[in-house]
Amino acid sequence: GENVEQHPSTLSVQEGDSAVIKCTYSDSASNYFPWYKQELGKRPQLIIDIRSNVGEKKDQRIAVTLNKTAKHFSLHITETQPEDSAVYFCAASLGNNDMRFGAGTRLTVKP
Amino acid sequence: KAGVTQTPRYLIKTRGQQVTLSCSPISGHRSVSWYQQTPGQGLQFLFEYFSETQRNKGNFPGRFSGRQFSNSRSEMNVSTLELGDSALYLCASSRTGAGETQYFGPGTRLLVL
Numbered sequence: 187g188e189n190v191e192q193h194p195s196t197l198s199v200q201e202g203d204s205a206v207i208k209c210t211y212s213d214s215a216s217n218y219f220p221w222y223k224q225e226l227g228k229r230p231q232l233i234i235d236i237r238s239n240v241g242e243k244k245d246q247r248i249a250v251t252l253n254k255t256a257k258h259f260s261l262h263i264t265e266t267q268p269e270d271s272a273v274y275f276c277a278a279s280l281g282n283n284d285m286r287f288g289a290g291t292r293l294t295v296k297p
Numbered sequence: 298k299a300g301v302t303q304t305p306r307y308l309i310k311t312r313g314q315q316v317t318l319s320c321s322p323i324s325g326h327r328s329v330s331w332y333q334q335t336p337g338q339g340l341q342f343l344f345e346y347f348s349e350t351q352r353n354k355g356n357f358p359g360r361f362s363g364r365q366f367s368n369s370r371s372e373m374n375v376s377t378l379e380l381g382d383s384a385l386y387l388c389a390s391s392r393t394g395a396g397e398t399q400y401f402g403p404g405t406r407l408l409v410l
Contacts, residue, residue, distance in 0.1 A: 218396035229387065229401040230340070237396070275340060279396050284353040285330065287340035 188213045190278050192288025200296055205266050207291045209276035210258040218279040219259050221250060224290075225272045233274075234261070266295045299324065301390050301402035309408045315376040318405045320388035322369050328394030329371040331363060334385040334404070343386075346371050347394050375407075383409045 189212040199205050211219075220235035236243045236250045236259065243250050247266075252259040259278075263270055276288040302321045310316050322329050331343040342355035346365035363373040369390075375382055385406050389399035 220398065222401075229403050231401070232398050235398065277340075284342060284345065284355075285399065286342060287332075289339040 188216055188278050188280060188284065188286040190276060190286045190288045192276050192291055194291060195289065196292045196294070198294045198296060199266050201266060201268060203266055205261075205263045205270070205293055205295075207261045207274055207276070207293070208258060209260070209278075209288050210256075211278040211286075212257070213278070213280055214254070214257060216257075216278040216280050219250070219252060220277050220279075220285075221261050222275045222277065222287075223272045224275065230275060263293075266293075268295050268297050271295045301388060301400050303386075303388055303402040303405050305405060306403065307406050307408075309410065310378050311410050312378055312380060314378050315374065316378060316407060317372055317374045318386055318388075318407075320371045320373075320390075320402055322371070322388075322390030323400055326390035326392050326400075327369050328391045328397075329365060329369065330389045330391075330394070330399060331371070331373050332387045332389065333357070334387055335383075340387070343373065345394060352394070378409045380409050383407060 192209045217238040222230035223233045224230040247264045249262040273290045275290050279285045304319045328347045330345040333341045344354045349365045360376045365371045385404045387404045389401045391397040391399045
């Protein structure tokens, strides 16, 4: 099955700085890569996703890039704000209804 | 449209007991996936159901089982509970499952004493 590794496990940035979280996956057949944000005590919420036929996708301050050759994808958050503080999970799916998640990155944005 | 709901929200059991958790997907969603979330292991995939059939299963022992009803509501059951089963159990629904956005429920927090 798919194996997803996520780095770093914790990330602390100053408000206004950028944050980058990276994930690698093992199965080259994976074709769907969502990113979820989970605030303390809340359910994971999708913030952005990308499919294997696209190299980059952007939504305001959030962007995701995908390198299929290297089998890695990254989340980029620019102009970070304290409300961006949360745990972020990447995931990869083979499109066979089996979604595998990374271990999560705890992002702290210091005011 | 109402979101994914899970019941109960909190549960305390003792070792050896069994437990059943329920998940109601978003209306029109036919795929329901279950995950176990623990601080050290992140989100671990348990299984996925579509049209009352289990399509995929993660690496969990046979004590973890599930089912889906004709209205797409799903239940998961854990028998012979162990201390290590203490976790937040999340379900997520999507229309058909295959590479689609999953919407998570609030989770059921299970504590095994």
